[in-house]
Amino acid sequence: MCELLGLNANVPTDICFSFSGLMERGGRTGPHKDGWGIAFYEGKGCRTFHDPLASADSEVAKLVKGYPIKSLNVVCHIRQATHGRVCLENTHPFTRELWGRNWAFAHNGKLKGVKRWPLKYYKPIGTTDSEYAFCWVLDQLRQKYPKPPAKPETLWRTIKKLFAKVDEQGVFNGLLSDSKYLYAYCSTHLAWVTRRAPFGEASLIDTEMTVDFAKETTPNDVVTMVATRPLTDNEEWTVLTPGDFLVFHEGISVFN
Amino acid sequence: MCELLGLNANVPTDICFSFSGLMERGGRTGPHKDGWGIAFYEGKGCRTFHDPLASADSEVAKLVKGYPIKSLNVVCHIRQATHGRVCLENTHPFTRELWGRNWAFAHNGKLKGVKRWPLKYYKPIGTTDSEYAFCWVLDQLRQKYPKPPAKPETLWRTIKKLFAKVDEQGVFNGLLSDSKYLYAYCSTHLAWVTRRAPFGEASLIDTEMTVDFAKETTPNDVVTMVATRPLTDNEEWTVLTPGDFLVFHEGISVFN
Numbered sequence: 001m002c003e004l005l006g007l008n009a010n011v012p013t014d015i016c017f018s019f020s021g022l023m024e025r026g027g028r029t030g031p032h033k034d035g036w037g038i039a040f041y042e043g044k045g046c047r048t049f050h051d052p053l054a055s056a057d058s059e060v061a062k063l064v065k066g067y068p069i070k071s072l073n074v075v076c077h078i079r080q081a082t083h084g085r086v087c088l089e090n091t092h093p094f095t096r097e098l099w100g101r102n103w104a105f106a107h108n109g110k111l112k113g114v115k116r117w118p119l120k121y122y123k124p125i126g127t128t129d130s131e132y133a134f135c136w137v138l139d140q141l142r143q144k145y146p147k148p149p150a151k152p153e154t155l156w157r158t159i160k161k162l163f164a165k166v167d168e169q170g171v172f173n174g175l176l177s178d179s180k181y182l183y184a185y186c187s188t189h190l191a192w193v194t195r196r197a198p199f200g201e202a203s204l205i206d207t208e209m210t211v212d213f214a215k216e217t218t219p220n221d222v223v224t225m226v227a228t229r230p231l232t233d234n235e236e237w238t239v240l241t242p243g244d245f246l247v248f249h250e251g252i253s254v255f256n
Numbered sequence: 257m258c259e260l261l262g263l264n265a266n267v268p269t270d271i272c273f274s275f276s277g278l279m280e281r282g283g284r285t286g287p288h289k290d291g292w293g294i295a296f297y298e299g300k301g302c303r304t305f306h307d308p309l310a311s312a313d314s315e316v317a318k319l320v321k322g323y324p325i326k327s328l329n330v331v332c333h334i335r336q337a338t339h340g341r342v343c344l345e346n347t348h349p350f351t352r353e354l355w356g357r358n359w360a361f362a363h364n365g366k367l368k369g370v371k372r373w374p375l376k377y378y379k380p381i382g383t384t385d386s387e388y389a390f391c392w393v394l395d396q397l398r399q400k401y402p403k404p405p406a407k408p409e410t411l412w413r414t415i416k417k418l419f420a421k422v423d424e425q426g427v428f429n430g431l432l433s434d435s436k437y438l439y440a441y442c443s444t445h446l447a448w449v450t451r452r453a454p455f456g457e458a459s460l461i462d463t464e465m466t467v468d469f470a471k472e473t474t475p476n477d478v479v480t481m482v483a484t485r486p487l488t489d490n491e492e493w494t495v496l497t498p499g500d501f502l503v504f505h506e507g508i509s510v511f512n
Binding site for chain 2: 048049063088095099100101122123124
């Protein structure tokens, strides 16, 4: 199993605190030693960091932990390989362009038979079922909508259906972003929390670290975190149930 | 004008030394203060670092300078904006997937009218003429070859023709890689040097730094560097002439 972490906010927000907790699970408090990756959106641009090394030992992870890249959308993943060897091209998140937007995707779970599904536009570079499923989803979107649908809800409903279809092939917890929205699908494990005023303290489960968000934020900030398992022990995380699909925009859930 | 740097080698090689020289040109010895980016190939995987900040001041650049990521192919770019505002999505190198391969592209120069050319499969995310031209080249390749041509030379000749066509629109010094090969096109300025046994010392023009490659290499290593202008003052760089197109594989020029 892998661990997912997503952020969606209404103001550019750094993920240093939550990232610090998650990275401990990469080889120290957790068994996810087979690489990690993160995609930060800045406007339409997307900055990715990938490392096939255990996150707890990674130089690049140290940089990301200490360097506050501020973003409205983040997709992060640490990997325990179940399918596909440990190498850079099998390291999530995967990215592709559709409709002139950067799409980033990370997956937790295992799928069966997905690789026999036909692909038209997008081809996987690595050998994971995760990247294959991502290519298939984008392929379907592209075939159905040569241009993005006028109403965002149309797109959201279609993504939900496509994710549910992939989920039938096994376990499919997924985080996806197109630079505007963060899409979260729960197959077995996914939880989320929204932080907003009045902000309080949060303390990480995986490492001794506490942050007082009141000092780091303004009263208008709204920030949602999505993770495989709650990362803090003193906040109220909502645990999703199988089949749940949420869309986040500007820090709040706009579709479920 | 921007600065390009490429590496192609027969053994995984780090680019720390040449990168150190180039990064000085990003805001210190050169005017290229509008961001920088680098793509490292590791097998079929591609690791990219992008920063819209001046490279001389960039935290991410410090990491890349000090952290020896070893690669057979590298495409690097520092930017002085001529077209398109300074932001992440306008920061080279640009990447796209074609035939299940990662393609990375960086451009130095200015093009006129390219943005009126039709695009079918690939859409730009940012607003640069460079990314548009890259999308157009991949679009043409994809339309002509739904699968990669059996003979690499067929692909090389086509890329040369496409680059020459783009070059007609202005200035087009370009570096491209598909994870196997490094493609270099000279419109006005591009130079290259191949390092092989017996290795000697090299000293950077832009910063006081010397490296003794004899200590860093094995006798079988062959490493080619391509750059806008020579980066060292005691090696014999070959300066390309307008219209030159070279393909490098395992450190040597295999097509021109």
